[in-house]
Amino acid sequence: MAILLGSIADDYTGASDLANTLTKNGLRTVQTVGIPDPSLALPDVDAVVVSLKIRSVPAADAVTAATSAEQWLRLRGASHVLYKICSTFDSTDAGNIGPVTEALSQAAGGGIVLVTPAFPETGRTVYLGHLFVGGQPLNESPLKDHPLNPMHDADLVRVLTRQSHGAVGLIDLTAIAAGPCAVKARLEALRAAGVTAAIADAIFEQDLETLGEIALETPVSTGASGLGLGLARALVRSGRISSGGTAPADVIRPVGGLSAIVAGSCSKATLRQLEVAERSMPVLRLDPERLLAGPDEIAAAISWAGDRIAAGPIVVAASAAPETVARLQSLYGRDASGHAIETATSIIAAELVARGVRRLVVAGGETSGAAVDRLAIPAFLIGPEIAAGVPVLRTVGNAQGDMLLALKSGNFGGEDFFAAALAMMH
Numbered sequence: 001m002a003i004l005l006g007s008i009a010d011d012y013t014g015a016s017d018l019a020n021t022l023t024k025n026g027l028r029t030v031q032t033v034g035i036p037d038p039s040l041a042l043p044d045v046d047a048v049v050v051s052l053k054i055r056s057v058p059a060a061d062a063v064t065a066a067t068s069a070e071q072w073l074r075l076r077g078a079s080h081v082l083y084k085i086c087s088t089f090d091s092t093d094a095g096n097i098g099p100v101t102e103a104l105s106q107a108a109g110g111g112i113v114l115v116t117p118a119f120p121e122t123g124r125t126v127y128l129g130h131l132f133v134g135g136q137p138l139n140e141s142p143l144k145d146h147p148l149n150p151m152h153d154a155d156l157v158r159v160l161t162r163q164s165h166g167a168v169g170l171i172d173l174t175a176i177a178a179g180p181c182a183v184k185a186r187l188e189a190l191r192a193a194g195v196t197a198a199i200a201d202a203i204f205e206q207d208l209e210t211l212g213e214i215a216l217e218t219p220v221s222t223g224a225s226g227l228g229l230g231l232a233r234a235l236v237r238s239g240r241i242s243s244g245g246t247a248p249a250d251v252i253r254p255v256g257g258l259s260a261i262v263a264g265s266c267s268k269a270t271l272r273q274l275e276v277a278e279r280s281m282p283v284l285r286l287d288p289e290r291l292l293a294g295p296d297e298i299a300a301a302i303s304w305a306g307d308r309i310a311a312g313p314i315v316v317a318a319s320a321a322p323e324t325v326a327r328l329q330s331l332y333g334r335d336a337s338g339h340a341i342e343t344a345t346s347i348i349a350a351e352l353v354a355r356g357v358r359r360l361v362v363a364g365g366e367t368s369g370a371a372v373d374r375l376a377i378p379a380f381l382i383g384p385e386i387a388a389g390v391p392v393l394r395t396v397g398n399a400q401g402d403m404l405l406a407l408k409s410g411n412f413g414g415e416d417f418f419a420a421a422l423a424m425m426h
Contacts, residue, residue, distance in 0.1 A: 006078030059095030119226030166196030251383030257358025264367030265410030
């Protein structure tokens with residue numbers, strides 16, 4: 001299997017978002033969970049998105065995992081590798097976007113890397129190097145308060161500089177609007193000045209198409225799914241994409257079994273989605289403090305779900321309001337509290353699958369990663385889109401048999417997302 005485009009995603013929901021974008025824009029795509037075992041037979045595709053869980057791990061660990069994935073993708077024909085990051089660019093001053101970007105560039109022979117988290121379809125735009133969410137600067141938007149990596153600076157040149165060894169420059173909207181030749185000239189000028197990464201403005205999809213065309217000529221780029229859109233369209237225009245493969249509608253063939261939702265995200269969007277879900281299905285809200293105290297809360301949740309799940313979909317949620325999260329983090333530490341919730345929700349998800357759940361919705365990037373890891377699902381095919389950035393996924397090579405999943409980033413989806421997702425999973 002020779003692939004045209006490789007990608008390394010820093011979390012599982014972001015990987016699904018990107019795989020969905022590539023599929024919608026003409027690329028046959030498969031999402032793997034980590035580097036696949038050699039025994040796993042993958043379908044013939046144009047693009048592979050390797051899902052990693054490196055968004056919030058120590059930078060050195062992220063670099064090790066990402067460079068291993070890059071090597072695997074190169075050996076399978078990928079001439080370009082996109083490091084897929086969140087469209088909110090959330091990371092600490094220690095990384096991980098800068099260190100991973102530099103490591104991937106060095107592995108590919110060096111040069112300047114184009115970087116943009118812009119994705120206008122989901123309200124993320126970049127202007128003069130500043131990231132906006134729905135028209136608000138990132139540091140003034142509700143998305144600034146990520147529980148692990150809060151973002152209080154919208155100036156991405158400044159953010160990336162703090163976590164990079166090399167210099168960071170800017171390709172502004174004036175150059176991008178002037179077209180590919182102007183972007184190439186700006187990149188060359190930055191490279192000649194010793195710049196190793198360039199934040200690129202993007203307001204419209206046309207800007208992403210220009211950036212995708214330029215990025216495709218380089219070995220590495222870093223960005224959100226919007227840059228994936230630009231890369232996919234550039235590949236299609238090049239005539240290198242063949243037709244055929246699995247159609248998205250084929251992915252949602254019925255799997256039978258029971259349905260459940262597990263939520264760990266504390267975003268405003270997920271909290272509202274849980275409120276709406278309570279109108280139509282049983283919802284158990286876990287006590288985060290009790291989760292940190294021991295296994296009793298997990299056992300009680302599994303018992304509660306076991307009594308109800310045969311009658312229809314159920315929801316188990318460890319999601320909490322921002323003030324509750326802040327209090328827990330101050331008492332137990334950010335890493336310990338986050339790890340406890342991820343562990344609890346993954347155990348509950350696995351127990352639900354053991355009891356017959358074959359249609360599973362998971363809300364939250366870290367929550368999704370922990371659940372998929374515990375379930376040991378090796379790969380996914382990409383199905384129809386439930387909401388912007390969230391497709392239905394069908395397992396490949398899964399020991400539990402065929403399952404349909406939706407892995408939702410906390411901030412994605414409308415208020416009726418959970419019911420809409422289950423409605424698409426026959």
